[in-house]
Amino acid sequence: MHRRIFGAGLLATLGVAGCSSGPHVARYNGPPVTAIVVNKGARKMYLLNETDILREYQVGLGFAPEGHKQIEGDGRTPEGLYVINRRNPASQFHLSLGISYPNTADRANATAMGKKPGGDIFIHGQPNNHDARRRAERVKDWTAGCIAVSNEEIEEIWSMVQDGTVIALRP
Template identity: 55%
Template sequence: MGGLAAFLSGCASKFRSYDGPEVTRLRMYKAERLLVLDGADGVLRTYPIGLGFAPVGHKQFEGDGRTPEGSYLLDRRNPDSLFHLSIGISYPNEADIAYAKTQGQSPGGDIFIHGGPRRGIDPMDVRDWTAGCISVTDDQIEEIYAMVRNGTPIDIYA
């Protein structure tokens, strides 16, 4: 019986379903390392998070290791991510691009909320390990991936 249970759990899908209240906004608090999913009637879920390897300050340039701050949208999904599942954030916006350009730099991009890397690092064991993304556990990204839709706003606070 134990072998059968282990086999069946290996067949479980990373794609979950969600039929609860609509997520209307995400709020992320960098200093508190907290992601909040809001619905029309209040908070639906909260998650501890990891950030970029340079967690203080707004992302300005490619390779700076910072996580952006400001208002963005969830704009894409990657079911084949190297980080279990991932949900894209619309960084850089026009202001981010314009600032980087004045400095002769690239603003970077490819900022995602994602799970752990497939190589087995638990993102909560190594708190700020990404290149600017927002990390959660694989179980948490599965839940978030099911709950949110492209176009949902995300506000990222220092």
């Protein structure tokens, strides 16, 4: 009798642990990603190990992609050096990796204009909402300033990129 109770308890514990382990993405066992480079003009993102390109992706940007993001709502994707500083497994865009925008200079520039710099800039997948996903499929640059890839690609990026990875966003 005690063995059955123990066995049932063990199975329940393992089942709960499996449910709370986060997104189910393939493990990455290759060279570490030491930097991310986004070439906004070419709509390309590169995952690098030192100077070697590990992966290359076509990306979508903010709806007004030219120039550096300055204020909330301008639709621009930032330019400059930042870091990946957080993860959101419950994102409204499949999965997302946070970018450390705004930095101190971004906040100061927005304040000088009497505005807010905005925030919540991510590398993310496609919208979970069906209507938003259909719109994203029709428009090249559809985000509010983020970097968009396919759901399959964000799963790969999620597994490869660690928090603290430098991201260079170039014009």
